[in-house]
Amino acid sequence: MPVTIVMAFLWAPQAALLGDASRILYFHVPIAWVSVLAFIVSGILSIMHLSGSKRQNRDMDEKAYNSAAIGFAFTIMTVITGSIWAKISWGTFWNWDPRETSIVIILLIYIAYFSLQSSLPDNEKRGRIGSAYLILAMVTLPFFVFLVPRLYPSLHPDPIINADQKIYLDGRMKGTLVVAIVTFSILYCYLFDLMNRILILRKKIEEHFETCD
């Protein structure tokens, strides 16, 4: 992470029109990437929870929940960093650009998922129904992330993987962006592993108290 920060602020050059404000790119894009990655991981774990045997995949729903919790935090950060960038380059914090809309949809899906989870008291039922909702939400997401921004005009800069399949960035900017994406992906893996280890510890403590009773 320190290397990424140094590269973003000192090594990478300024963008032609935006100046130093363009450096937010090295944080906004990787954070947005992690919020989608966490969402996809949650969806895959939910599929594994529903498709596998009970014993084999009993923790998958809770791991999906952990990934969604990280994704939720990163989605909020994406909205904040994106709004700051929009204010600098477009003059307004929010204007319902198709890409802004797609990130808000992910945020709403996370909110709905957590609301559903909190309304189900039974652990087993919570896992099954929560997983089913996450899968349903995940399959509708490509409509927003890939289809709608390509159908409707957008002020947003081209995505990294655009229609021409080229990255229109200076070599050093491109290098910094790649390093930032890898760094934030590692941060996501670290946080996800940490939360899963806490989950195991919590279960062991619960089991210990149950045997004591």
Place this chain on the structure above:
Amino acid sequence: MIRGKKPCAAEASDLVRDIIRNLQKDFRVEFRSRFALNVSVAFAVITTVALSLAAGGVPFTPRVQSMLLWLIIFFSAMNGLSHIFVREEDQGTSLFLRISVSADSIFASKLIYNLVFMVLVLSVITPLFMFFMQVTVRDVAYFTGSVAGGGLSIAAATTIMAAMVAKAGGKGSLFTILSFPVLLPVLWLSILATASSFEPSGHTDYGTLVFLLAFSGFITAISFLLFRYVWQD
């Protein structure tokens, strides 16, 4: 053939028979009280009259008219579509249904019920809205298609949500919270299509209607696969 296992044709006929029986039961129970339909239609009437009164006879632009129409349709649907599953849980009949009929036939019958319910709600809301809000339709076929396609997608996507909400104790606002993110592509495109059918210089794009139908089919297929996990205890 494995002993005790029914051939495919027999299974299909059992499924159809169960769907018809469930539908008969659901319509009989619902139209005895007409609670969900009354609530949805009453909500639509009150909202439309309130909007018209607030506007004081001043016509809105086609885009605003379209937005208001779809907001009324969405919230009217949210008031009634979850009732079909919530009622089973409230009246304690879901356990009997679970042990006597397959999950597939329950989903199919509830989906058909919700589609019919949506058609009834739309057939009341749309003329009422056009009457009170001074709407002029440029392309009647496109307008009818956009309203029908959007309504179909709403009913298709919310059927499984209704089952989830029923399992969560039927908490009213939860249904809207769960449905809104999944229904946003539908609402977005329906608003654009309906506005285009109102605008004198608008263009007719049947691709939008194809998208709405494709979305309905897609979400129904996914819901059909997931329903058994939501329904079975």
